[in-house]
Amino acid sequence: MSDEGVKEQEIYAQRLEKARKWRELGFHPYGSGYRPLHLASDILARHEKDAPEALEKSAPVYSVAGRMVALRSFGKAAFIKLRDRTGDIQVHVKKDTLLDAFELFKLSDLGDFVGVVGTLFRSKTGELTISATRFTPLTKALRPLPEKWHGLADTEARYRQRYLDLVANPGVKEVFLKRTRLVKLIRDFLDDRGFVEVETPMMHPLVSGAAARPFTTHHNALDIDLYMRIAPELYLKRLVVGGIERVYEINRNFRNEGISTRHNPEFTMLEFYQAYATYEDLMDLTEEMLSEAASALAGATRLKYGDHELDFGKGWKRIPMSEAIREAVPGLSDKDMSDPDRLRHELLRTRHADAEVAAVQQMTHGELVGALFEEHVEHRLTHPTFITRFPTAVSPLARRNDESPEMADRFELFVAGREIANAFSELNDPLDQKERFLAQVEAKRRGQEETMDYDEDYIRALEHGMPPTAGEGIGIDRLAMLLTDSPSIRDVILFPLLKPLPR
C-alpha cells in the first residue's frame, strides 16, 4: 500500500474508524446471516402503476439489501440508492423514523453494503422509494468507488479491476450476462439435436488440432513436459470413433501468440462433431444456430456492430475462396488461380520489404491463395459469409474434395471481416492422415513453428474406423463481441491477460 496517495490512506483510516464505531454500536462490519426478503426490480415492477395515495393507504413493507451506490444527504435525512443483483432502488432515511439507527446510517459510506426495511412510497418526484424504518450495516467498504458521473474510464484499470468496472459502468454487466446467455443458448441448441457435451484434456503430451504455438508446462511426478491445449479436435474425434456420434465441447484453448483486440492467449472455443454429416450440412446448422443466437440476444437478425450493420438473417452467401479472390482482384482469371507464379506476381505488387518478398517467394500454392484472400477479401466480408474450398495443404485434418483432391471440403465463416468459424468434413482415411502428419513434421523440421506433432494414437484410432463426420470450431469470444457490439475481445472476457504490475 506504499504506492497509495496520502488521501487514499486517509479515507481508508476514516472508514476503518467508522467500521469500529459500527462494532461499538453492536453491528459487525463484516457480519453474516442477514437475509433480505425482496429484490429491487420485483418491488419496482409490482408497484410500477401505483399512485402515491394508493401506496400511502396500503403502506407495503419491504426488506432489501445491497451496495450503496448513491447518497444525497440533507443532514437529518437523506436519499440513498441500493443496488442488488436485479437493479437499484431508492431508499429514504429520516432521523424521525430511524431514531437511534440514524447514527448507523451516518457512519455508512458510498460503497457499503447495508440492509433496509421500510414502507414503500412515492417521493415528490414520483420515484418509488422505501422509507427506512430499520437500517442494518452489513459490510464496510474501506476504499472509495470510482467517480459517479464518468465512471471508470481508464481501460487498463477496467480490465485489471473488473469488479470496479462492473460497479461503476452500467452496461458492462449486461455484456457478460449476454455472453452467458449466448453459451447457454448454444448448449440448448446442440443438446436439442442429440449432441453430447464432454470435457477433454487441457494438458496435452503432443501439439495437435490447430496451427499455433503452444504454452508449455511441466508435470513433476511424471517428469514430463506438457502442452496447454491449442485445440480439442483430435480428442473429440476419438470420441466419434468410440461411438459418440454427436459430441461437443465448450472450453478454453491456449495459444502462445500475440495479444490484440481480437486475440487473448486463452480463449473459448466451441468445437462440435457430427457423424454422417458433411461440411455443407454444417453450413446449414451454423446459419440456424447463429441467426437464432442473434435474434435472441440482439433482438433481431440485423444488428449494429461498430460502423457496420450485420445481417444474420438466413441465406448467407457461400462462395469458394478462389472465386472470392477473382471477384476482388479483377486481373485474375480462373486459370491464373492455378498458376503459383502468377499469384506470386500478384502478391508482390503490394509487398516490397525484403523480408516480405522472401516470404512470398517461399510460399506454396495453397499459401499464396490464402495470402491473397487475406489481403483482398477477408476484411470486406461484412455480412456472414461462408468461404469454401480451402487448399488441402493448409488443412491437415480435413478431407480432400473428391473432384479436386488439392482442395479440402472445408469452410470458414466470416463476419465483420473476421473469421468466426472453421469447419470441414473430417479426414477419416488413416493413411492419408498419416501422410499429412508427416508433412507437418517435415514443415516443423524446415523451421515452421506453427505445426502439429505426429499423433500415433490418433492414427491408430482412425485405423479402427471413424464414420464419415463433419466438425466445426466457433470462437465464442468473437461471437460474443459481435452480439454485444464490443470493439475489443477484452470487453467480453472478464479477466483478460495483462502484463502483471511491477512489484
Added chain:
RNA sequence: GAGCCGCUAGCUCAGUCGGUAGAGCACCGGCCUUUUAAGCCGAGGGUCGGGGGUUCGAAUCCCCCGCGGCUCACCA
C-alpha cells in the same frame, strides 16, 4: 516484434510562449427532513509514470526506460 498516441489528486480531466499545480466528483468540517451528478460555505489531498539531459527555472523541450491503448505483423 514495429509504428502512432497516451500516462497530472482516489476518479474524470484542464494546464497557453518553459515561470514553480488547477477544476469537478469523492473525502473531511459547517448548514440543510422529498433528492435525482442535490445545494451553499470552508478545509485537506500531488514523486505531474520512472530516470537522465538542456535551462536561472521543466508537467511543458530533448534522450532512455516502464506501462497502457490503437494500428500492423503472427493468429482464431
